[in-house]
Amino acid sequence: MSTRSTPAVVAHGADDLRVESVPLRTPGSDEAVVAVAYGGICGSDLHYWRHGAVGQSVLREPMVLGHEIVGIVAEAAPDGTGPSRGTAVAVHPATRECSDVRFPPDSPNLSPGVRYLGSAARVPHTDGGFARQVVLPVSMLRELPPGLDLRLAALAEPAAVAWHAVGRAGPLTGRRVLVVGSGPIGALAVAVARRAGASEVVATDLHETPLQIAHMVGATRTLSATDTDGIAEVDADVVIESSGTHRGLASAIAGATRGGTVVMVGLLPNGDQPVPVASAITRELRLLGSFRFNDEIDEVVAALADGTLAVGPVVTHVFGLDETLHAFAVAADTATSGKVLLDLRADQAAL
Numbered sequence: 001m002s003t004r005s006t007p008a009v010v011a012h013g014a015d016d017l018r019v020e021s022v023p024l025r026t027p028g029s030d031e032a033v034v035a036v037a038y039g040g041i042c043g044s045d046l047h048y049w050r051h052g053a054v055g056q057s058v059l060r061e062p063m064v065l066g067h068e069i070v071g072i073v074a075e076a077a078p079d080g081t082g083p084s085r086g087t088a089v090a091v092h093p094a095t096r097e098c099s100d101v102r103f104p105p106d107s108p109n110l111s112p113g114v115r116y117l118g119s120a121a122r123v124p125h126t127d128g129g130f131a132r133q134v135v136l137p138v139s140m141l142r143e144l145p146p147g148l149d150l151r152l153a154a155l156a157e158p159a160a161v162a163w164h165a166v167g168r169a170g171p172l173t174g175r176r177v178l179v180v181g182s183g184p185i186g187a188l189a190v191a192v193a194r195r196a197g198a199s200e201v202v203a204t205d206l207h208e209t210p211l212q213i214a215h216m217v218g219a220t221r222t223l224s225a226t227d228t229d230g231i232a233e234v235d236a237d238v239v240i241e242s243s244g245t246h247r248g249l250a251s252a253i254a255g256a257t258r259g260g261t262v263v264m265v266g267l268l269p270n271g272d273q274p275v276p277v278a279s280a281i282t283r284e285l286r287l288l289g290s291f292r293f294n295d296e297i298d299e300v301v302a303a304l305a306d307g308t309l310a311v312g313p314v315v316t317h318v319f320g321l322d323e324t325l326h327a328f329a330v331a332a333d334t335a336t337s338g339k340v341l342l343d344l345r346a347d348q349a350a351l
Contacts, residue, residue, distance in 0.1 A: 004024040005022060005024055006132045006133045006134075007020070007021055007022075008064045008127075008131035009324050009342070010062050010063065011049060011052070011062065011063055012059070012062045013059055014051050014053075014059075015050065017324070017325060019322070019324050022131065024133055027077065027078065027135045028137075029079040030077050030081055030138055030139070031078075031137050031138065032075060032076055032077045032082055032083065032135070033073070033133055033134070034073055034089060034133065034134050034141070035074040035132065035133055035345070036069050036070070036129055036134060036344040036345075037070055037071045037072065037154075037343070038154040038343060038344065040068030040069075040158060040184075040339050040342075041066075041068075041331040042066075042158065043183075043244075043267075044067075044118070044119075045128075045130075045328070046328065048065060048120070049065075053120070054119075057120040060120065060125070061125060063125040064130060065128045066117065066118045066130030067093035067119075067128050067129060067157065068129075068158055069090075069128075069129035069154070069157075069344075070089065070144070070153045070156065071344075072089070073085050073089060073141070083143050087144075088148070089141040089142055089143055090144055090153050090156040090297065091129060091136060091140050092139075092141075092142060093118070093157060094109070094114050094116050094140075095116075095137060107294055109164075109294055117129050118130070130342060130344065142297060142301055144305070148301070151341065152304055152311070152312055153301070153304060154315070154339075155188065155314060155315065156304065158184055158185055159300045159309065160297040161185055161293050162188035162189040162192045162242075162265070164292070164293035164294065165185075165189060165240055165263050166189055166240065166263070168288050170238075172193055173196070174197065175197075175199065175238055176198070176199065176200045176234070176235070176237050176238075177239070177240065178204070178252070178255045178256070179203045179240045180241045180242060180252045180255070181225075181241065181244070181245075181248050182203045182204065182210035182219075184314055184338055185242045185265060186203065186210070186240070186242035186243070187203075187217050187313075188314060190218050191310065191314075192309065193240070194218035200220045200221070202219065202220065202221045202222070202234050202255075203221075204225045204227075206225045206335075207334065207335040208335075209316075209336055210335075211224075213313050213316070213338050216313040217313055225247075228254065231251050237260050238261050238262075239252040239256045239261070239262045241262060241266050243266045244268055245266070246268065246274055250274075250276055252264075253275070253276055253279050253280050258283045258284065259283070259284050260286070261286040262285055263289075263290050264287065264290060313338070315338060315341060316338040316339065316340065317330050317337055317338075317341070318341045318343050319343065320342075321342060327340055
């Protein structure tokens with residue numbers, strides 16, 4: 001049994017977030033030790049912090065948070081597979097643990113037998129990656145191209161979520177796109193849609209800072225989320241709903257053209273939602289769900305490296321591990337922040 005430990009960000013329950021030492025387990029034959037450089041704070045991390053739960057995934061034991069991580073391989077896998085020591089890697093946070101013929105191998109996001117880093121969906125929980133070091137299967141590691149900045153690469157996981165959502169809509173060349181909600185996923189969806197050939201991308205939000213970020217990453221026009229008439233006049237071929245609110249979904253339906261497509265990537269709360277579905281029926285809208293991603297992270301890493309996915313402005317704040325509580329508070333203030341990163345390096349000048 002390993003006697004090593006590492007500092008980590010651990011959620012014990014609602015409003016009980018601690019930076020404390022946790023055991024670093026001994027790697028299996030096909031597992032590597034990764035020295036984490038950056039971790040992006042996601043909405044699910046904020047829910048575990050504030051409420052002790054994300055939907056039906058309730059904290060029943062202490063859990064290390066974080067699934068948006070990049071770092072350097074500190075110890076290669078004992079069996080010689082995977083990246084070598086010193087390799088920069090992004091992490092695909094999903095691990096499939098069952099073989100269900102209804103869910104093809106290229107769609108792990110739909111399989112019920114998937115574990116996700118930093119998730120309390122199953123017991124025991126799956127610890128996340130907000131730690132100085134983590135032990136991970138090499139199958140989860142994606143080698144980063146030389147020269148790709150680790151801070152930018154930290155956006156690979158959320159950008160893959162946006163990439164999957166945009167891909168659900170089909171070809172976008174020459175089409176008008178509306179993105180409802182310009183938080184990190186929405187802003188990344190703006191950038192992905194422009195890269196995919198959208199001729200116009202209109203972004204909405206309640207706050208000015210997210211709208212500015214959306215503009216910097218490719219939005220051709222921005223609207224206040226309260227401008228219901230303006231949103232209805234967009235008449236978009238494709239709408240990406242990323243606010244995760246029933247009002248946002250209502251705006252998405254209103255802003256879509258007849259016969260248009262609405263992709264729902266923002267996760268709504270559990271339970272019934274007051275949404276104008278009748279309008280979607282009479283205008284023959286396609287309402288599509290979008291959940292996490294599959295292997296799109298590989299395409300995202302390549303696009304980040306070659307500069308065709310320019311999303312640097314999405315990162316607005318970086319805090320050290322000793323500032324974790326403040327970092328979470330800043331990330332929760334969607335009016336003034338985009339993506340907030342934790343710098344988890346022991347020596348922040350070393351990488």
